[in-house]
Amino acid sequence: MFEFELIKESKECKARLGKIKTNHGEIETPIFMPVGTRATVKTMTPEELKEIEAQIILSNTYHLFLKPGTDIIKEAGGLHKFMNWDKPILTDSGGFQVFSLSDNRKITEEGVEFRSHIDGSKKFLSPEISVDIQNILGSDIMMCFDECAPYPASHEYIEHSMNRTTRWAKRCKEHHKNTDNQALFGIIQGGMYKDLRRQSAEALVEFDFPGYAVGGLSVGEPLELMNEVLDYTTDYMPKDKPRYLMGVGTPDYLFEAVERGIDMADCVLPTRIARNGTVMTSSGKLVIKNGKYKSDFTPLDSECDCYVCKNYSRAYIRHLFNVDEILGLRLATIHNLHFLITLMKNIRESIKNDNFLEFKDDFYGKYGYNS
């Protein structure tokens, strides 16, 4: 089962409220999805993810393909059982990692030959193989295998790459067997070129995917340019299908994406910066290792009601980071994910109450962003 219900469109902007139904539960949109690259959201248990109200997590086909390998997860009965997570999972296609992590890749029409970033061994991924792997993983939402072009790149380069992504999307769709239980999303490419985004979107919409992602953004371009591309790209996307912006996880990028009609987003950023000791608070970012917190017995964020802010002081968490204790990484991770998940919950509430733009302005002012 996979259904998307568009509950409301904002009167103020293109923001939307929706609900996705999957075999593993419902997802209220707009939503931020924590990333569990290697079948674990780093440092966290599934129970902790549920406590902070994570509704869906993302996992990475490329990493799981290399370790533990598809055979192990098949034997386990799929990724949900393997990692003990019974809520929805979205898997990417491996496309992005093949281009960003591995060396010596050789792209042909058939697929991509690359070297494992772990042991240098030769590997091959294609649209069909990516779909096969994702069918074994048993994710609720799968992604088409795409080519991720660099930024900046010429119109000619992006056009060529985008057209291949379209042909690969067709092959993914034709190869995908488990359509009743796993929804395969198409990925719109086209770089920063309006005509190519339009061509990409129109071609993919022809294939009638149950959802569409916007790929190739948040790749180093300025926020204004991302906004511009999103502005026109979401106009080419069907209203009755979920829209997923890949790789976005700072509060401002999330606000701007939602404002332009995006329903889903993911990023390693909140968990990665947490492990470096940077936490997000209602009054901006905070580097907990900083000496000024050594005898600060207030919570990370006095407006936050997460487990961490209810039980621990900045001084204690700073101490944990200062002596390299794993509990520090855990507490910062819980807090940051709770922060973004709660932010999205409040964003949904603001869309419901038609005061999204006011909520955004207030948040930007307190967080220290320029509105």
Added chain:
Amino acid sequence: MFEFELIKESKECKARLGKIKTNHGEIETPIFMPVGTRATVKTMTPEELKEIEAQIILSNTYHLFLKPGTDIIKEAGGLHKFMNWDKPILTDSGGFQVFSLSDNRKITEEGVEFRSHIDGSKKFLSPEISVDIQNILGSDIMMCFDECAPYPASHEYIEHSMNRTTRWAKRCKEHHKNTDNQALFGIIQGGMYKDLRRQSAEALVEFDFPGYAVGGLSVGEPLELMNEVLDYTTDYMPKDKPRYLMGVGTPDYLFEAVERGIDMADCVLPTRIARNGTVMTSSGKLVIKNGKYKSDFTPLDSECDCYVCKNYSRAYIRHLFNVDEILGLRLATIHNLHFLITLMKNIRESIKNDNFLEFKDDFYGKYGYNS
């Protein structure tokens, strides 16, 4: 408040059942105490410690003295508040670490000058300073500052060292202010020499401490020798006071100690080996990284009912270790501590039922020890 109630003495051996009452709760003995060196039991939250029924944890004066420093914990209102743990805490005196971790130590009658193992700066600990620090930490059970002699060492060396430990114990007792809330234990030294253990015990018993530890064992000597020393040493200890064997945390050492009348023990071993991927099970130790577990979908220990064994497979935990995921360290730690805490619970039950020796034999047979 500090009370010890001797509930029962075994008919089979010197094993005892008891109960310690402190301001932060009761402790059923014999007990294993997890170690939280730097104000955190590595990888775990206080809630997780309670879930595995940890009744008391140990923390290290030496480490907390260096980082975050006593001033920070004083400002926090003590160690319990600082780390969010509201059950009993035992702190060691720093004596052991001064001798095992730091360089260039200079021992005088006054105390020990040493270099911090963190930054090489000069530090000084004495009986009075150790008591002052532990008073600030606010632990329920404090330890006297002692001199830890190496093994092996001559009778002359040990006698000299043991006598200093006795003089230091007197100074600790005289300096200790907060006797209503914090019980100060004496530490019996004397190496592997019966006459010295007796002298040490008799001298300390004169001071009427609320509890006594056996120090200087499990320092590299064979198990048989530890057993021999324990056999006579516990005979010199009062029956109506708790007896704590320092630094013991393997199942066999715990069984042998309890059999000889020990009530409390602590060790970093179960948490340390967990982080190296070694787990204790009812049929012996298991190195989870081993390739033979890669598609083993049974729990770590099929006889275990801990959170880890109820929810995760060996294959998954092996995968986590194989890709250096922190959740692996967490799961192995929870399991190992649960294993030892449950073992002590079962040992208490066996003492109650007068079948401790049978229980020990059964356990040794299954675990792969020679009885």
